Amino acid sequence: MRRIRLAAAVTVLALLGACSSNAASSGDDAGQPVSGGSLTWAVETEPITFNPHQYSQAKARPLVWNTFEALLTHDAQGGYLPWLAASYEVSPDGKTYTFKLRTDVTFSDGTKFDAAAVKANVDQILAPGYAPAVAAVQLRNLDGVEVVDDATVAFRLKQPDVLILDFVSSPQGAQVSPKSLKEAKNLKAGGPELAGTGPFVLDRYTQGQEVHFVKNPAYDWAPSNAGHSGPAYLDEVTYRFLKESSVRVGALTSGQVQAIEGVPATDETLITANPDLSLQRGLNSGSAYAYYFNVSHAPFDDPKVRQAFREAVDVDAVLTGVYRGTATRAWSVVGPTSTFYDKTLEGTFGGDAAKANQLLDQAGWTTRDADGYRTKDGKRLTVRLVQSAPYVRDRRDVLAQAVQAAVKQSAGIDLNVALVDQGTQAKAIADNQYEVFDNSRADTDAGAALNLLLHSAGAINRTGVKDPALDELLEQGQGATDTAKRTAAYQQVQKLVVTDQALALPLYAPADQLATSSAVGGLGFEPTAGVPAGAYNVWLRR
Amino acid sequence: MRAVLRRVAAGIVVLWATATAAYLALLAAPGDMVDSIIGDGADSPQIRAQVIAEWNLDRPAIVQYLDYLWRAAHGDLGRSYLLQRPVADVIGVQIRPTLKLALAAAIFAALLAVVLAVTVRRPWARRVSSTAELVMVSTPPFLIGIVLLSVFSFRFGLFPVSGDRSVAALVLPAITLGLPIAGLLAQVLRDGLDRALDEPFAVTARARGLKDRAVLARHALRHALLPAVALAGWSFGVLIGGSVIIEQVFGRPGLGQVTLQAVTTGDMPVVIAVVVFAAAVFVVVNTVADLANLAIDPRLRRS
Numbered sequence: 001m002r003r004i005r006l007a008a009a010v011t012v013l014a015l016l017g018a019c020s021s022n023a024a025s026s027g028d029d030a031g032q033p034v035s036g037g038s039l040t041w042a043v044e045t046e047p048i049t050f051n052p053h054q055y056s057q058a059k060a061r062p063l064v065w066n067t068f069e070a071l072l073t074h075d076a077q078g079g080y081l082p083w084l085a086a087s088y089e090v091s092p093d094g095k096t097y098t099f100k101l102r103t104d105v106t107f108s109d110g111t112k113f114d115a116a117a118v119k120a121n122v123d124q125i126l127a128p129g130y131a132p133a134v135a136a137v138q139l140r141n142l143d144g145v146e147v148v149d150d151a152t153v154a155f156r157l158k159q160p161d162v163l164i165l166d167f168v169s170s171p172q173g174a175q176v177s178p179k180s181l182k183e184a185k186n187l188k189a190g191g192p193e194l195a196g197t198g199p200f201v202l203d204r205y206t207q208g209q210e211v212h213f214v215k216n217p218a219y220d221w222a223p224s225n226a227g228h229s230g231p232a233y234l235d236e237v238t239y240r241f242l243k244e245s246s247v248r249v250g251a252l253t254s255g256q257v258q259a260i261e262g263v264p265a266t267d268e269t270l271i272t273a274n275p276d277l278s279l280q281r282g283l284n285s286g287s288a289y290a291y292y293f294n295v296s297h298a299p300f301d302d303p304k305v306r307q308a309f310r311e312a313v314d315v316d317a318v319l320t321g322v323y324r325g326t327a328t329r330a331w332s333v334v335g336p337t338s339t340f341y342d343k344t345l346e347g348t349f350g351g352d353a354a355k356a357n358q359l360l361d362q363a364g365w366t367t368r369d370a371d372g373y374r375t376k377d378g379k380r381l382t383v384r385l386v387q388s389a390p391y392v393r394d395r396r397d398v399l400a401q402a403v404q405a406a407v408k409q410s411a412g413i414d415l416n417v418a419l420v421d422q423g424t425q426a427k428a429i430a431d432n433q434y435e436v437f438d439n440s441r442a443d444t445d446a447g448a449a450l451n452l453l454l455h456s457a458g459a460i461n462r463t464g465v466k467d468p469a470l471d472e473l474l475e476q477g478q479g480a481t482d483t484a485k486r487t488a489a490y491q492q493v494q495k496l497v498v499t500d501q502a503l504a505l506p507l508y509a510p511a512d513q514l515a516t517s518s519a520v521g522g523l524g525f526e527p528t529a530g531v532p533a534g535a536y537n538v539w540l541r542r
Numbered sequence: 543m544r545a546v547l548r549r550v551a552a553g554i555v556v557l558w559a560t561a562t563a564a565y566l567a568l569l570a571a572p573g574d575m576v577d578s579i580i581g582d583g584a585d586s587p588q589i590r591a592q593v594i595a596e597w598n599l600d601r602p603a604i605v606q607y608l609d610y611l612w613r614a615a616h617g618d619l620g621r622s623y624l625l626q627r628p629v630a631d632v633i634g635v636q637i638r639p640t641l642k643l644a645l646a647a648a649i650f651a652a653l654l655a656v657v658l659a660v661t662v663r664r665p666w667a668r669r670v671s672s673t674a675e676l677v678m679v680s681t682p683p684f685l686i687g688i689v690l691l692s693v694f695s696f697r698f699g700l701f702p703v704s705g706d707r708s709v710a711a712l713v714l715p716a717i718t719l720g721l722p723i724a725g726l727l728a729q730v731l732r733d734g735l736d737r738a739l740d741e742p743f744a745v746t747a748r749a750r751g752l753k754d755r756a757v758l759a760r761h762a763l764r765h766a767l768l769p770a771v772a773l774a775g776w777s778f779g780v781l782i783g784g785s786v787i788i789e790q791v792f793g794r795p796g797l798g799q800v801t802l803q804a805v806t807t808g809d810m811p812v813v814i815a816v817v818v819f820a821a822a823v824f825v826v827v828n829t830v831a832d833l834a835n836l837a838i839d840p841r842l843r844r845s
Binding site: 042048049051054128129132133135136186188189206207208209210240241242243244246247250251253254255256389390421422423424425426427428430457459460 | 571572573574577578580585586588589592593595596624625626627628631632635636639688691692695696697699702703704705706789790791792793794795796799800803805806807808
């Protein structure tokens with residue numbers, strides 16, 4: 001057995017911005033932490049479900065961590081720290097991960113947390129019809145979970161898969177009381193009937209209005225990077241769902257809520273101009289928001305046309321127009337805060353209209369129609385982007401219009417943008433009736449996102465790319481337990497995808513914004529994930 | 543008695559027809575149920591097979607439809623694909639805040655309209671009032687809501703911004719939703735009053751020495767109410783349609799938000815239940831409007 005010391009498992013120190021360190025939390029004005037009080041947040045997104053196994057929205061992450069906890073947690077350098085597991089070992093063949101569990105942890109319904117509970121959770125996820133996507137993606141290589149003794153549990157894999165660590169640190173890998181798993185009437189929806197081990201207990205949910213948590217007074221097993229130990233500071237915390245950003249900002253400025261999540265660029269000045277409020281921004285982990293090109297048919301089966309599309313967009317100008325200088329430009333499919341990010345890609349492509357036109361001439365799109373669009377054999381150079389309205393965020397519909405204008409003006413490309421319902425988009429994708437696919441994924445381990453998007457068997461491979469060399473690199477990145485080896489593999493993936501094959505046009509790195517009143521302390525972003533952290537370390541000045 | 547039974551039977555037919563129409567519309571919509579359930583997430587043959595097995599989606603559409611009707615007749619509306627809870631729970635919780643909002647808005651609109659129509663009689667005042675009513679009808683509720691919030695909630699802190707927690711929280715949303723209806727009602731009522739006051743009976747009443755006010759309140763208003771009551775159905779549509787926007791702006795729970803989410807994600811069981819519920823309310827509203835007309839106008843009772 002090769003014992004991996006958790007803290008030493010980190011070999012690569014990424015140049016992480018303030019966004020992923022706990023130092024970047026509010027509280028300069030809120031003084032020393034004090035216990036007590038009730039905090040009200042206004043958040044943009046109402047979770048579809050409160051069951052962590054069913055988690056699918058990055059915006060729901062802080063709410064999950066209030067009630068539920070995982071075996072490990074991420075540190076700020078891309079490594080793992082103990083949480084409900086005190087330590088873990090990997091077998092030399094990389095196929096067995098053995099976790100030693102804490103023995104002092106209790107679920108809020110009184111059930112003891114032990115190896116049997118961990119097994120019950122994984123078995124539930126593997127149950128037919130419960131969480132098919134998690135079973136098919138994160139647990140693809142899992143053979144089974146074995147209870148060694150009360151405080152030891154082993155995950156046996158069919159083949160080496162280092163992403164299992166990412167799973168046991170993720171909301172989907174969070175621990176729900178086995179009693180709840182057996183007895184909850186609406187298990188998949190979650191809510192007050194699901195007990196966890198977290199610092200808060202979800203006691204009230206009013207659909208369309210708010211969700212309310214109370215402190216768990218018995219809590220005493222926070223991870224070492226949580227900011228403090230023992231129970232949470234706040235007695236209670238309410239998350240109120242306010243979809244309109246201007247209403248959230250108004251609720252904050254008028255003191256009706258003490259914190260808000262989601263401050264669009266247009267409203268940022270309202271916060272920054274007010275001395276009683278503070279604004280923080282955190283870049284999310286995972287994959288950048290990018291346009292992926294469908295290479296399965298014309299015109300993007302021609303790499304020249306893909307490159308031309310990329311050169312036709314002055315991304316900086318487009319981002320400035322839509323986000324007023326608040327967006328962070330992306331240069332790779334991997335987000336800039338990831339350990340695997342390849343910095344050398346920066347500045348290597350894009351924004352050269354002359355080159356775009358030259359490439360299109362070479363590719364045979366030499367004639368133009370009456371509207372000024374390029375044509376070839378009488379057919380217009382039209383590419384379609386189909387966006388699903390329920391999942392559009394960050395004004396990505398407006399961004400699409402800006403890109404549309406840019407590619408038309410500089411290269412005569414007709415980008416056709418359709419904003420449709422979920423069913424229509426699903427149909428367009430099933431029928432292969434699209435040329436551009438837009439996506440960002442907030443996975444804590446960017447490798448997980450790359451597997452889904454770029455592997456030939458990936459569940460959201462919408463580029464149609466089937467490249468054995470690329471698959472091989474992705475499998476290396478997933479199989480190696482050594483971070484340096486993983487980084488090398490994923491940097492080659494980025495070179496291949498972004499530089500050599502021009503499969504994607506990276507646009508921006510998704511970010512979250514938090515604005516708080518000066519009375520709020522300790523509110524910040526989760527390390528690695530870069531999304532707002534839960535309420536455990538938050539206090540209210542009296 | 544027979545008339546009542548006829549009405550109930552007609553109501554049931556209307557409900558069945560709307561449920562069927564909603565079902566067919568969703569079947570005709572692009573994408574299938576599996577897509578709706580999978581949503582934005584990972585999608586592979588293995589995952590699809592699991593979803594189909596879980597929700598019995600491999601049966602022919604007609605079988606699923608009959609099964610749905612059979613269960614609906616027993617009061618089992620199925621489970622929401624998206625929210626993974628019984629539809630009855632999802633909707634049951636949301637009906638109260640929506641009805642509260644709609645009722646408050648309707649009462650506010652009716653009061654404001656009657657006050658405007660009856661009190662504003664002078665030509666110059668009528669011009670001012672008419673302009674104001676036109677603005678009320680044509681301003682998007684979204685904008686009215688944001689403006690009211692900015693002034694009364696964010697600036698002066700008189701009313702809370704969100705939720706369905708107190709009467710205070712109901713004031714701004716009800717005004718926002720009621721203003722367009724009040725604007726149109728006031729115009730209709732005023733026209734009706736003008737016509738009624740020109741009728742021979744009004745002249746006769748005045749000749750008997752009745753004051754203008756009394757003629758207005760006791761005789762003319764009755765006549766003016768008929769076209770206004772006919773607007774009940776339209777008002778109901780505005781209330782339901784407007785509630786989506788109002789709930790979004792004010793962060794209120796309610797059917798509007800639930801419906802919007804269900805439609806965009808293709809959450810069929812919820813969509814059908816909401817459509818049937820709306821049809822039921824519509825039937826009730828129109829029946830009440832018919833009865834109100836009978837009460838107001840004795841001439842209708844004889845036919």
